[in-house]
Amino acid sequence: MRITEFTGWMKDQLDALDHDEIVGVDNIMHPDDQHKRHNLLRVRHANGATSVVMAQTVEGPGIPHHQPYEIPREAF
Numbered sequence: 001m002r003i004t005e006f007t008g009w010m011k012d013q014l015d016a017l018d019h020d021e022i023v024g025v026d027n028i029m030h031p032d033d034q035h036k037r038h039n040l041l042r043v044r045h046a047n048g049a050t051s052v053v054m055a056q057t058v059e060g061p062g063i064p065h066h067q068p069y070e071i072p073r074e075a076f
Helices: 003-016
Strands: 022-027 039-045 050-054
Touching (some): 003 022
Antiparallel strands (some): 022 039
């Protein structure tokens, strides 16, 4: 599973929770921006807080070794 598929799946799961504390989930992936590739989702909370779901490392077939938070383009 590539990051784009995983991010879509995770967004669907969070949206389906229908939890009072989660007011929105936004896909904020930037596969073409090397400095933002690790940011996947923004979760907006009822109290005004915001959480960001990030990927630290990605492993698997065809994914080159990389430093934490420096996700290679091949992972998308």
